[in-house]
Amino acid sequence: MSTETTVTGSLGVPMKRKEDPRFIQGKGNYVDDLSFPHMLYMAIVRSPYPHAEITNIDTSEALKVPGVVAVITGKDLEAAGLGWLPTFHGKDKQMVLAIGKVLFQYQEVAAVFAETRGAAADGAEAVQVDYNPLPVVTDPFTAKTDEVLLRPDREAKTNHIYHWEVGDKDRAEQALEASEKRIKQRMWFPRCHPAPLEPCGCVAFFDTMGRLQFHVTSQAPHVYRTALALVTGIPEDKIHVISPDIGGGFGNKVPVYPGYVCAIVGALKIGRPVKWIESRTENLTSTGFARDYHMDVEIGAKADGTVTALKVSTAADHGAFDAAADPTKYPAGMFGIVTGSYTFPVAFAEVDAYFTNKAPGGVAYRCSFRVTEASFAIERGMDILADELGMDPVELRRKNFVRKEQFPFPSALGFTYDSGDYHKTLDVALEKIGYPALLKEQAEKRAKGELMGIGISTFTEVVGAGPSKHFDILGIKMFDSAEIRIHPTGAGIVRTGAKSQGQGHETTWAQIVAEELGLDPQHIMVEEGDTDTAPYGLGTYASRSTPVAGAAIAMAARRVRERGRKIAAHLLEVGEGDVEWKDYKFQVKGVPSKSVTMKEVAFAAYTNPGQNEPGLEATQYYDPPNMTFPNGAYIAVVDVDKESGEVKVRRFLAVDDCGTIINPMIVEGQVHGGLTEGFAIAFMQEIQYDKDGNNLNTNFTDYLVPTSLETPHWETASTVTPSPHHPIGAKGVGESPNVGSPAAFVNAVVDALSPLGVRHIEMPVTRDKVWRAIRDAEAKRGQS
Amino acid sequence: MKVSIKVNGVQYEKEVEPRTLLAYFLREDCGLTGTHIGCDTSSCGCCVVVMDGDRAVKSCTMFAAQADGHEITTVEGLAQGGALHPLQQAFWDQHGLQCGYCTPGMLMTSFVLLKHKPNPTEAEVREELAGNLCRCTGYNNIVKAVRQAAETLQAAPATK
Numbered sequence: 001m002s003t004e005t006t007v008t009g010s011l012g013v014p015m016k017r018k019e020d021p022r023f024i025q026g027k028g029n030y031v032d033d034l035s036f037p038h039m040l041y042m043a044i045v046r047s048p049y050p051h052a053e054i055t056n057i058d059t060s061e062a063l064k065v066p067g068v069v070a071v072i073t074g075k076d077l078e079a080a081g082l083g084w085l086p087t088f089h090g091k092d093k094q095m096v097l098a099i100g101k102v103l104f105q106y107q108e109v110a111a112v113f114a115e116t117r118g119a120a121a122d123g124a125e126a127v128q129v130d131y132n133p134l135p136v137v138t139d140p141f142t143a144k145t146d147e148v149l150l151r152p153d154r155e156a157k158t159n160h161i162y163h164w165e166v167g168d169k170d171r172a173e174q175a176l177e178a179s180e181k182r183i184k185q186r187m188w189f190p191r192c193h194p195a196p197l198e199p200c201g202c203v204a205f206f207d208t209m210g211r212l213q214f215h216v217t218s219q220a221p222h223v224y225r226t227a228l229a230l231v232t233g234i235p236e237d238k239i240h241v242i243s244p245d246i247g248g249g250f251g252n253k254v255p256v257y258p259g260y261v262c263a264i265v266g267a268l269k270i271g272r273p274v275k276w277i278e279s280r281t282e283n284l285t286s287t288g289f290a291r292d293y294h295m296d297v298e299i300g301a302k303a304d305g306t307v308t309a310l311k312v313s314t315a316a317d318h319g320a321f322d323a324a325a326d327p328t329k330y331p332a333g334m335f336g337i338v339t340g341s342y343t344f345p346v347a348f349a350e351v352d353a354y355f356t357n358k359a360p361g362g363v364a365y366r367c368s369f370r371v372t373e374a375s376f377a378i379e380r381g382m383d384i385l386a387d388e389l390g391m392d393p394v395e396l397r398r399k400n401f402v403r404k405e406q407f408p409f410p411s412a413l414g415f416t417y418d419s420g421d422y423h424k425t426l427d428v429a430l431e432k433i434g435y436p437a438l439l440k441e442q443a444e445k446r447a448k449g450e451l452m453g454i455g456i457s458t459f460t461e462v463v464g465a466g467p468s469k470h471f472d473i474l475g476i477k478m479f480d481s482a483e484i485r486i487h488p489t490g491a492g493i494v495r496t497g498a499k500s501q502g503q504g505h506e507t508t509w510a511q512i513v514a515e516e517l518g519l520d521p522q523h524i525m526v527e528e529g530d531t532d533t534a535p536y537g538l539g540t541y542a543s544r545s546t547p548v549a550g551a552a553i554a555m556a557a558r559r560v561r562e563r564g565r566k567i568a569a570h571l572l573e574v575g576e577g578d579v580e581w582k583d584y585k586f587q588v589k590g591v592p593s594k595s596v597t598m599k600e601v602a603f604a605a606y607t608n609p610g611q612n613e614p615g616l617e618a619t620q621y622y623d624p625p626n627m628t629f630p631n632g633a634y635i636a637v638v639d640v641d642k643e644s645g646e647v648k649v650r651r652f653l654a655v656d657d658c659g660t661i662i663n664p665m666i667v668e669g670q671v672h673g674g675l676t677e678g679f680a681i682a683f684m685q686e687i688q689y690d691k692d693g694n695n696l697n698t699n700f701t702d703y704l705v706p707t708s709l710e711t712p713h714w715e716t717a718s719t720v721t722p723s724p725h726h727p728i729g730a731k732g733v734g735e736s737p738n739v740g741s742p743a744a745f746v747n748a749v750v751d752a753l754s755p756l757g758v759r760h761i762e763m764p765v766t767r768d769k770v771w772r773a774i775r776d777a778e779a780k781r782g783q784s
Numbered sequence: 785m786k787v788s789i790k791v792n793g794v795q796y797e798k799e800v801e802p803r804t805l806l807a808y809f810l811r812e813d814c815g816l817t818g819t820h821i822g823c824d825t826s827s828c829g830c831c832v833v834v835m836d837g838d839r840a841v842k843s844c845t846m847f848a849a850q851a852d853g854h855e856i857t858t859v860e861g862l863a864q865g866g867a868l869h870p871l872q873q874a875f876w877d878q879h880g881l882q883c884g885y886c887t888p889g890m891l892m893t894s895f896v897l898l899k900h901k902p903n904p905t906e907a908e909v910r911e912e913l914a915g916n917l918c919r920c921t922g923y924n925n926i927v928k929a930v931r932q933a934a935e936t937l938q939a940a941p942a943t944k
Contacts (some may be wrong), residue, residue: 026818
């Protein structure tokens with residue numbers, strides 16, 4: 001019956017990206033590309049002091065600068081009830097523009113609106129602010145003493161923000177006491193910054209209907225809409241958030257920043273569109289940083305290497321406001337994944353967070369909330385334990401892995417791991433890298449005094465937040481959504497509450513729909529980021545797009561299919577129960593020759609639906625029953641130059657298990673990118689503050705992003721263990737490489753230096769740090 | 785002040801503030817928003833355009849006035865007669881981009897690289913691209929793309 005060719009097998013195909021033609025031709029549509037008639041530019045006056053009283057702000061000179069239209073300060077905002085902005089974590093608030101005092105260097109103090117970009121900058125220069133400097137706190141240990149109180153605005157007169165814990169402290173401590181082998185290591189995961197190449201920015205205006213049109217670099221446009229409604233009192237129907245093409249996010253574009261509120265206030269006050277695009281310096285110094293966790297890691301084990309207990313105590317530096325964008329119930333995010341891939345019978349983790357005079361944040365930089373910190377702690381810790389036991393770190397891991405028959409595996413800290421085959425993934429990695437040959441080469445090199453290291457990391461991630469029972473942001477449950485409309489000709493459109501920032505949603509979402517419906521992915525359009533048209537969703541971060549929105553898309557497509565089945569039955573002149581979906585089309589059960597394609601059904605849905613409801617579309621809100629647990633086995637091989645301390649990453653292999661793969665080309669690309677960011681974190685990136693609170697890494701000459709020269713050649717492979725609860729078995733992958741790789745790099749360097757007696761080295765592992773470690777180790781050996 | 789700059793074959797005569805950077809001239813005066821700005825320190829290369837056909841310049845580190853009387857090619861000028869330039873095709877084929885923000889600068893730097901070195905080694909490509917940052921791809925596929933384009937261009941020397 002059918003004359004149409006069906007499109008089959010869109011899943012697992014390395015389809016070229018549908019979004020690329022506009023990007024390679026310079027036709028991307030980023031927020032700074034937007035321009036509206038009579039648009040003003042905004043510039044922000046920032047504090048040179050990390051902690052100071054503001055004794056006076058004089059805007060009179062600024063207002064005389066040609067082109068300057070208006071200046072607003074914290075007092076103006078306070079008068080309008082907009083002085084403070086609730087952070088996404090919901091239990092703290094942050095000043096929009098400084099009121100009374102500043103709490104970190106580069107904090108927002110005033111906003112200047114002008115006819116041109118240049119005039120706005122000139123106006124900002126002309127604002128006179130008088131400061132009375134106060135003592136500065138730059139680390140959580142000093143903060144803990146409460147000798148200098150940073151936040152007198154808060155009820156609790158302490159710099160301590162929260163204590164969070166999970167697990168059984170007493171049992172963990174007893175087990176540690178009783179263990180035959182016990183290690184303890186302080187590890188600092190330094191403060192770093194996601195630094196997407198496109199800085200944050202927005203254009204705000206009120207249209208002729210008085211409706212706020214807010215174009216913004218947002219990873220979570222719907223959450224912005226609701227947050228803006230709550231903060232400003234503008235009814236939510238009068239707010240339209242549009243997130244256009246985004247030049248990378250990596251967690252940096254999740255929070256709502258003070259500049260956005262200022263731009264909206266300016267647009268309202270002046271009655272003209274306002275554009276604000278932050279500079280690179282503003283991006284690095286004031287928007288969401290990541291990590292800054294000081295972790296004390298303790299592991300207990302039997303003499304044969306069987307792990308018996310884990311305890312991790314962390315001091316977290318949250319900066320001046322608690323703006324970590326974590327789900328409400330999880331102030332330390334998913335740090336409970338710190339038991340990693342191993343069967344710890346008992347574990348305990350605690351985090352104490354403190355205010356300091358540093359920029360606020362604590363965002364999930366290319367990882368699920370605090371998972372990178374946790375993975376580093378356990379993977380570094382396992383290597384230290386292996387070293388103490390004199391065991392091969394591979395054997396130690398193998399011995400303690402969760403076995404595949406143990407899934408779903410309840411971890412000691414409360415997660416239920418969905419699936420995995422850790423032994424197999426590690427075996428694939430060892431085979432592909434040629435582990436025995438590397439060990440032999442290393443032994444030969446060591447005999448000659450050369451420093452070669454092999455670093456392993458076999459991590460488990462927890463992504464896809466999350467089940468509504470546990471996960472919300474500002475009270476909004478962390479579901480996601482999809483809406484699919486199939487047009488009469490079999491083309492279609494899918495919209496979700498996710499928002500691509502380079503992940504390739506326009507391609508992969510089309511592939512999912514095409515696979516489920518037997519349609520051509522080239523003609524499934526994907527639209528995201530427009531709160532007027534997309535169904536509500538929590539956005540794209542924490543690797544939640546594929547686990548949550550991707551699931552919603554598959555489920556919505558199946559709803560379309562169920563509606564299609566009724567129309568197919570009408571066309572095939574049989575009962576609905578006699579129609580089956582097979583080989584990407586509807587056919588009469590047992591009669592393959594009697595079939596209709598989805599394309600034919602789509603046409604009929606609008607031209608000949610019979611007794612059925614016309615049209616062919618569906619919406620699905622998906623509340624995930626569990627998180628997904630991508631995992632991997634990573635191996636780094638490094639050579640260290642003894643004289644200079646230079647580390648050369650000779651090889652790096654990543655074997656990832658992210659469940660079902662939608663587009664292997666995109667997955668590989670994501671792994672390459674994540675590894676490069678992990679490489680950067682391990683070897684070069686840090687936001688440092690001096691003891692006076694000055695930020696020392698305010699631009700790309702001081703905050704290093706790896707170039708094509710340093711970046712290693714990446715080797716990749718995969719194993720596929722589908723997630724049992726995800727409709728297509730996918731788990732998410734974009735962040736695994738950034739989560740798993742830092743430990744592999746550091747383990748490799750420490751392994752290289754281990755013959756000298758080096759046991760740990762802090763990130764970033766810079767050349768001078770390695771050189772000092774070698775020098776100190778040699779001096780120590782000379783003394784003994 | 786007045787500047788006269790030919791961009792992608794079109795002559796633009798504009799009155800600009802002397803401090804106007806070439807990047808903003810291209811983006812705001814010419815409406816060519818394919819040239820991006822990602823830093824303030826000449827580090828990221830998102831703003832690279834081609835001057836006089838064979839020089840890659842960082843347009844955020846040049847005044848429009850310095851380009852007065854010169855010819856500029858931006859990413860919008862790469863495709864010819866509706867056909868993608870082999871570099872554009874190769875970046876697409878090899879998945880040499882993700883968020884796309886660095887892509888115009890990468891393409892223009894590569895364009896000049898291939899002018900001077902029609903058949904670069906991997907090491908040469910990596911060295912020449914070291915002034916262009918990418919946060920998404922890890923460069924492996926960008927290097928592959930440039931080498932694919934080199935092959936295509938060499939196989940068809942008539943292509944620009």
